[in-house]
Amino acid sequence: MNEFKISAEDFDLELTMTCGQTFCWHRIEGELYGEGNSKFYTFRNGEPLIVEQQDDKLQVRTNLSEDEVLNALGLNEDLESVFSGFPEDERLEKAREELWGLRIVQDEFFPCLISYLCSPQMRIPRIKEMHNKMAREYGEIREVDGNELLRFPTQEELFEATEEELRELGVGYRAKYIVETLDILQEGFDHSELDSMNYEDAREHMKRLYGVGDKVADCVLLFSKNFHEAYPLDTWALQAVEKHYPEHHSEDYDEASRNLRDYFGENSGYAQEYIFHAARNDIIDV
DNA sequence: CCCCAGGCACCTC
DNA sequence: GAGGTGCATGGG
16 A cells, blocks of 8 residues: 655544544544544545544555545645635634534545435434444455454445345344335436536435435535535534524425525535534534 | 434325 | 324433
8 A cells, every 4th residue: 555644734633533424434443433543544446545643744545546535534625715605603613713624524425325324313323333333244344454444335235235134233224224225226326416416406316315315415415425515404403503593494404404505605514514513512502 | 111312204184 | 295103223
């Protein structure tokens, strides 16, 4: 594997990996949502990618290109200009101070989708457990530098899983979401078609997948398809909106989503991440 | 034992 | 299209 450094200003690797947006990255030595070192890995196109932060540089081991690494970590984005595009906003400003360096990753579509299919009525650490169990059972354990790295299964590999087997892994009623969605994917659902769509069409297209509603569609579009205007509205996010942005709140998902995208603009997904994480960490109250 | 968790599909009306 | 309901599993 190649080894190189890339500059990573305005970037907090630890925060980005552990804030709950991604289930596709893993901590080497330790649990992702627990204690451990500050070295993380994932796979892209079956290639391992290992990253460690050293101040404002990243130490990288991979055969992927530097561009692919930058893209995976959301580093090909100027964080300052993302924030300068937001309206003046007290809570966002506070979240910015506390969480500066948090970036939106770009995971691979398939593992991202399957993780979020598991997310309904589930706590974040347990979604991660499910992701890891599927990786162990249907993916690959690859040894790199004496570490056992988990590669999530490909679409074809996971297609072999039955609903019953998945239930035995503990994913509950979400097993049906996974097998039904895999059928639709195998029948020719091509996620690259999303790339040429506008956001609202893309969200509707995503909802053709079984188990994908507005919220899951938004997460997958935001964290794997570069739709930074997507503003995932889960129970936390919606509570925060109701309390702090009552003028944008609505019980209707589409309406609230439109209000928030109108208010925060083309990078409203970044606003969501900062506000969501701040709310969950008592930086701003809900 | 009860409650709820980063919702969703499906059924009424 | 709006509103109600069942859903697997584990932890508080």
